[in-house]
Amino acid sequence: MSVFELSRYFYDFFIEKGYSQLLASRLNLSINLVIVLILAYVLFRLMRYIAETLVANFAAQSKTNFDDFLVKNKTFLHLSNLLTINFISLLIPDLFYDFSNFEIIAEKLVSVLTVVFVIWLLRSILLTLKDFLRTIPAFKDKPVDSYIQVVMIVLWLFALIFIFGIVTGQSVLKLLTGLGALSAVLLLVFKDTILGFVASIQVTVNDTVRIGDWITMEKYNADGDVFEINLASVKVRNFDNTITTIPTYYLISDSFKNWRGMAQSGGRRMKRSVLIKSQSIKFITNQEIEKYKSVQLIANYVTERSNEIETFNSNNNADKSVLVNGRNMTNFGLFRRYIDAYLRKHPGVNQEMMIMCRHLAPTPNGVPLEIYAFSADKTWAKYEGIMADIFDHVFASVPYFDLEVFEYPTGTDFSNFPK
Known part of the structure; x- marks a missing residue:
């Protein structure tokens, strides 16, 4: 028996009982929706159980720590969300066979959720990559957070474009073409982000500041160790255990003292x-x-x-x-x-x-x-x-x-x- 025939089972049942076609269709849709949601929940719980137990145990026993970071950042949980929503999307045409208008709305809703779940999955993978790179000595003192944030901003920007295209029914290509006219507005909105990204690149290329460096910046009362460099700011843990946040761009526009040379010298x-x-x-x-x-x-x-x-x-x-x-x-x-x-x-x-x-x-x-x-x-x-x-x-x-x-x-x- 095909999926379509299963989805029409209750419809035929109610027709045989003498119900009208409209009422039989509505009751059939309601029952099928409940069944699909229950199946989706069971699938989600099964996938989550596999992610939290089997995959987690396998990651704990493996020699590499990359899969440990995947578990930590809930990559497999986001993957289970994506698989669950895809399961629902496959059944939508059969569920809403008698309600074409609702089918269009349901497909758009599922498509929007699919885009969001894909972004969450990519975000967890990027966070895993960031954590993994921090375990490599060559990347420990590099501002990896800045590049991850830039990629995430680009991903969310494209995600919003896709979501807008899904909701309005417009072509994504036309929307991307129309962004050219909004470039000036985008530059204004993302001015600080662009400055922070450029500053992060210059800080890395010129080796101005590394994570773990002791810096002093009197303008911001900063005197301590750098423990985070991201797209928008540099966080300094001062020696009195307070935390000073400095805009990343000011590391190349203002003067500050880096004590790394002293730390690497003989005294x-x-x-x-x-x-x-x-x-x-x-x-x-x-x-x-x-x-x-x-x-x-x-x-x-x-x-x-x-x-x-x-x-x-x-x-x-x-x-x-x-x-x-x-x-x-x-x-x-x-x-x-x-x-x-x-x-x-x-x-x-x-x-x-x-x-x-x-x-x-x-x-x-x-x-x-x-x-x-x-x-x-x-x-x-x-x-x-x-x-x-x-x-x-x-x-x-x-x-x-x-x-x-x-x-x-x-x-x-x-x-x-x-x-």
């Missing part, structure tokens, strides 16, 4: 200065030189330097009854030499990168003594610990060289003034 820069009170800087006398020879890090330097200065002064008949005559060592210069030697012995400083202790231009608050070096460990917490350890030693060493660190007077300082 993280330490650049900080100590303000030395200028009035505490003085020449070193011969008696004081003997004291500094006991400081191990600069003992050899003090000996060699004092001999060199003594030879120079002797050759030039310098009158050392006045200390300013001839050449002399200063406590500030000796302290700078000591800090430089200390940095070159510190285990937390990368000895293969630049190490420098230098004077900066004097200020109203004193003479800055700047330390410029690179920590061996680039981890933030350990980097701060290394720098704190160095400056703890610097501040504690200042008095040994008869120097003073500049600071504004406090209430205690004023209370100690003689009355």
